[in-house]
Amino acid sequence: MSSFNSTDLAAFTGGVWVFCEQRRGKMMATSYELISEGRKLADERDTELCGILLGDQVEGLAKELGGYGADKVFVCEHPLLKDYTTDAYTKVICDVVEAYKPEVMLIGATNIGRDLGPRVAARLHTGLTADCTHLDIDMDTYVDFLRNSSTLDVDKIKFDMEDINLKMTRPAFGGHLMATIICPRFRPCMATVRPGVMKKAEFDQAKADACAIEKPAFSLSAADIQTQVLEVVKATKKLVDLIGADVVVSVGRGISKDVEGGVKLAQELADALGGVVGGSRAVIDAGWMSADHQVGQTGKTVHPKIYVALGISGAIQHKAGMQDSECIIAVNKNETAPIFEVADYGITGDLFKVVPMLIDSIKAAKAAR
Amino acid sequence: MKIIVCVKQVPDTSGKVAVNEDGTLNRASMATITNPDDLNAVEAALALKDQTGAEVTVLCMGPPPAEGMLREILARGADRAVLISGREFGGSDTYATSQIISAAIKKIGLGDEDVVFCGRQAIDGDTAQVGSQIAEKLNLPQVSYAADLKKEGNTLTVKRMLEDGYMTIQVQTPCLITCIKELNEPRYMSVAGIFDCYSMPYEVFDYETLKDDPLVDPSTIGLKGSPTNIFKSFTPPQKGVGVMLEGSDKDTCDKLAGTLAAKHII
Numbered sequence: 279m280s281s282f283n284s285t286d287l288a289a290f291t292g293g294v295w296v297f298c299e300q301r302r303g304k305m306m307a308t309s310y311e312l313i314s315e316g317r318k319l320a321d322e323r324d325t326e327l328c329g330i331l332l333g334d335q336v337e338g339l340a341k342e343l344g345g346y347g348a349d350k351v352f353v354c355e356h357p358l359l360k361d362y363t364t365d366a367y368t369k370v371i372c373d374v375v376e377a378y379k380p381e382v383m384l385i386g387a388t389n390i391g392r393d394l395g396p397r398v399a400a401r402l403h404t405g406l407t408a409d410c411t412h413l414d415i416d417m418d419t420y421v422d423f424l425r426n427s428s429t430l431d432v433d434k435i436k437f438d439m440e441d442i443n444l445k446m447t448r449p450a451f452g453g454h455l456m457a458t459i460i461c462p463r464f465r466p467c468m469a470t471v472r473p474g475v476m477k478k479a480e481f482d483q484a485k486a487d488a489c490a491i492e493k494p495a496f497s498l499s500a501a502d503i504q505t506q507v508l509e510v511v512k513a514t515k516k517l518v519d520l521i522g523a524d525v526v527v528s529v530g531r532g533i534s535k536d537v538e539g540g541v542k543l544a545q546e547l548a549d550a551l552g553g554v555v556g557g558s559r560a561v562i563d564a565g566w567m568s569a570d571h572q573v574g575q576t577g578k579t580v581h582p583k584i585y586v587a588l589g590i591s592g593a594i595q596h597k598a599g600m601q602d603s604e605c606i607i608a609v610n611k612n613e614t615a616p617i618f619e620v621a622d623y624g625i626t627g628d629l630f631k632v633v634p635m636l637i638d639s640i641k642a643a644k645a646a647r
Numbered sequence: 648m649k650i651i652v653c654v655k656q657v658p659d660t661s662g663k664v665a666v667n668e669d670g671t672l673n674r675a676s677m678a679t680i681t682n683p684d685d686l687n688a689v690e691a692a693l694a695l696k697d698q699t700g701a702e703v704t705v706l707c708m709g710p711p712p713a714e715g716m717l718r719e720i721l722a723r724g725a726d727r728a729v730l731i732s733g734r735e736f737g738g739s740d741t742y743a744t745s746q747i748i749s750a751a752i753k754k755i756g757l758g759d760e761d762v763v764f765c766g767r768q769a770i771d772g773d774t775a776q777v778g779s780q781i782a783e784k785l786n787l788p789q790v791s792y793a794a795d796l797k798k799e800g801n802t803l804t805v806k807r808m809l810e811d812g813y814m815t816i817q818v819q820t821p822c823l824i825t826c827i828k829e830l831n832e833p834r835y836m837s838v839a840g841i842f843d844c845y846s847m848p849y850e851v852f853d854y855e856t857l858k859d860d861p862l863v864d865p866s867t868i869g870l871k872g873s874p875t876n877i878f879k880s881f882t883p884p885q886k887g888v889g890v891m892l893e894g895s896d897k898d899t900c901d902k903l904a905g906t907l908a909a910k911h912i913i
Contacts, residue, residue: 301811361814364779364789389809393791396741396779405742405874408774428881445878451771452660458878504788505818508804512812551913563828570810575773584912595660605912606889607903618891623903627895635897639904640913647908 285404290465292380293326294319297371297394298343298351299386300331301362302510305339307478307522308386310346312471314479315413316384317347319444322415323381328352330374332367334360337491344489345481352378352494358503361510362390365503368397373496375402380466382444384413387470395470405461406468407446411475411579414445420458423447428456443467453575453598474521474579517570518554525553525584528573528600531560532589532610532629541566543633544588550640551584558590574599588629592617609633648701648760650692651752653781654685654720656713657771666882681716684766686833687826691796692764693724694831698798702726704755708736708748717849722840723833727848729755735854738870741772745780746867750860751852752785760801763823767792778825784862788822794829 296316298309313329320327329343329351340351354370371394375383383398385391387409399406412427414420417439425432443460444467450457461467520526527548533540544555557567559574573580575598585603590596592608592615600606601620608621609629618624625632658677665673681689692703705720707713708731717728731751739747752763763782768775775791782789794813795806801820806813808827836844857863866872892899907913 301809364791368783389792392775393779393789396774396776397783397789399776399874400742400745400780400783403742403874405740406776407875408741408772408776424879424881427883429884430879430881443878450773450880451658452773454660454666454882455880456883457880459875460878461875464874504822505790505816508815508817510809510812510814517811569829576770584907601883605907613891618889620889622889623906624889624891625895625899625903626891627899632895632900635900636903639897639900640907642901643904643908644913 285464287463287465290379290381291325292378293328293349294323294382295328295330295375295380295384295466296348297383297385297391298329298331298339299388299390300333300336300339301390303333303336303339305342306386306388308388308471308473309343310478311473311476312384312386313343313346313348315471315476316382317479319382319413319415320349322419323442325381326350328380330354330371332359332370340491341486341489345483345486346479347485348489350490350492352492354494354496356498358498358500361507362394363503363505363507364393364397365505366498367394368401369502370496370498371398372401374494375466377494383466383468385468385470387472391470395468399468402466404464404466404468405459406470407448407459407461408470410446410448410469410471412447413469413471414447415442417441420445444469449575449598452595454594472579515568518556520554520556520571520573520578520580523554523580524582525551525586526556526573526580526582526600526603527551527553527586527588528556528558528590529561529588530558530590530596533561533566536630537566539630540589543630547586547588547633547637547640550637550644551586553582553584556580558593558596587617587621588633590617591615592620609636648699649756649758650695650701650703650761651755651757651763652685652688652692652703652705652720652725653748653763653765653778654689654705654707654716655682655766655769656680656707656709656716657682657769660770679716681720682766682769684768684826684828686766687828687830688764688766689720689723689725690831690833691793691824691826693834695762695798696724704729706748706751706755707731708744708751711851714849718844719836721844721847721849722836724837724840727850729850729852731852731857733853735865735869738873739868740873740875741774741776741780742875743868743873745777745784746862746872747857748777749781749784750857750862752781753860753862754852754857757785757821759821761821762803763787763821765823765825767825767827775825778823782823785823788818789825790816790818790822791825793824793826796824796830
């Protein structure tokens, strides 16, 4: 374990690492996103990008990570790693990190990643930044990012342009503020990264073939694991893929006078546009839709080609999850609703009257092409 | 049996929020509430108390005004409240916070039959890190994202939510559980509880109280002891104002569909 406040930063030459989460032998999509983002960071530091993959008989998943940019994948296989447990995964990752000393470690901010990351960081005595939405190392690219994504007058701020800390940016206070966090005194710099935010690179078969596999030493026994997984149950209902959808039609409190009718209208509009339906936190909290539909800071972040907000007032919490959509259309009875501040097109009106007409208009416009 | 519940007082980020010119949050303009997930943790503790007669201690790190929130939780049915408060603790990140709270839990004392409950995450930072980090510092098994919970003897059986389903996990006490809103429906304060809450045991742990614990070292707590620092905070720019379409009739809808088609958006 690193001794307090005395980490020799220069000793951490093991490159940029990504925890590649698999469940039941299937790679989580966010692992590819993080490998793609990690490639950029590794290039900025002129170092290696490595995946670390834990499971039972999962080596077959490793090479594909190379196709998205990994130079090497550390494969840790053990029957006790088949299902995720906090104790086993933390133990193995800490063993391997201590041995190879990466300078950066990224973990997908899934329900598992957010259980694992804090435990690993606490054991390694290093910092962890939660649910990041943007990462930089080079100061030039960071300053460019601030120029485009903040209200700061970047030219008036003096930056240390030689700074080589990982700059981890995330929303705070429900998205009202953005904060860039650094971990200057300890390594690895650790971040969990919000799924769906980082762009997946083009797959390159030649790189996948060239990806190195390494099987690091670790020790693990049943005595290390204090919990017992009795069963892992996959939801029987097909979950909505908000993150992968090109079109998302979301509803908010505005459907309250006829919940069933409102959801049905949203579904019809989504069908007309070739998309899926989502909902604001109010809709999920009221039990009108299941939690997998939630868009927003505590739900999913989406950036589809078209986002339609029906009867959603546009609390900052919601905007944080959808404002980077390419085209935003909002329908709301209240002309001062904050959703109109981020909308490309706004209609003031009752969604129950407007949406049926809009469906007809869209069908007609599509047919006319 | 003893149950310790960790709670946090947070600004209500679902309401109107004012941001100062320097990009910091104008906290004075915001109402404070008990963090929502923490109320589910409180309810989980009180439900176990109903079942087993356990003593429930509610624990909060924060400034002195958090007392009001702690009294409200006493009025809901907790037996004892502890506020961890001190200048030395200010500016702590999740790592440093977990060091301090862990020291306080050790001070209260955690026996073989005991359970620590936390909310999954607080709505101001949304990190979901402190619960797991307390578990690590106290070497306790953890189960996060608890949506259902049963206790028989010293065994807890927990439904732990995943994005695409759930796991059923068994764990022995002492352990730490982080709770989500699916777990339960928090009860209200009782009238008797409101009467009694100002005469219930209430303590403040300051730096002096905790300083003998090796976890509470000046190099591992507060702003200076935190591994992470804020490099820059800022507000995102407002997106350029879009087009508000006049009217809400069929013409308007046709115009919008036409524009979307012309721009090859549909």
